Amino acid sequence: MDTPSNRTLRLLSLLQTGGEWSVPELAARLEVSARTVRRDAQRLRDLGYDVHSRPGPGAAYRLRPGTRIPPLLLDADEVTTIITALLVLETGDPADPAPAVARAKLEQTLPPALRRRAAATALSTQILQPETAAVDWALVGTLADAVAQGSRLTFDYTDQHGTASARTIEPHRHVRRTSRWYVVAFDLDRDDWRLFRLDRMRHARILPGTHTPRDFPFASVEAWLTSDFGRTDATVAGSAGVM
Secondary structure, rough: OOHHHHHHHHHHHHHHHOOOOOHHHHHHOOOOHHHHHHHHHHHHHHHOOOOOEEEOOOOOOEOOOOOOOOOOOOOOHHHHHHHHHHHHHHHHOOOOHHHHHHHHHHHHHHHHHHHHHHHHHHHOOOOOOOOOOOOHHHHHHHHHHHHHOOOOOOEEEEEOOOOOOEEEEEEEEEEEEEEEEEEEEEOOOEEEEEEEHHHHHHEEEEOOOOOOOOOOOHHHHHHHHOOOOOOHHHHHHHHHOOO
């Protein structure tokens, strides 16, 4: 769904490429009306971005050179929440630099008072838990894009028996379960819902085109997992559900 926030970020991305953009050009790229472009441009101004407009029949917008990105609009409790969540990820996989790098970048964008809160949270928090399986955040992002776009995904997979195969799926959700990350998806070749381990997936790519999202057969992913993957025979479920 194209929310106002998502649309405004897309407008900002176009303006950040430089130059002057006419209202019809922006409307065409964003697939919205000229009126919506003007409203989103004003929303960027309200957020602190220096968006310059040229009025008249040839109305156009540009982002003034040297425009500084405003500080993140977070309060102290939200900063504590984000920093703690990143610390959990850092502890879960110490070899993965992404959470620590993200935390450092976040702290650099915060105003002084919130930067002190972030540093205090990191200093005073210790996460005691066993390490979890590493996760490829690029793969998580690809899965997220596929779900959001209604796209199918193809990848190479090695199952628990060491058998390699090429798979094509319609991803539904990626979940963390028993310290590992999985994707719940409809397997087109097997014509059934399956659970794939992310660390066994390689060379994942989104296929062109979209499809109508398939209805998930259970009330929730948790209900599906606790029902032996929709099978009444636990032996059949153990061989068919988890890959």
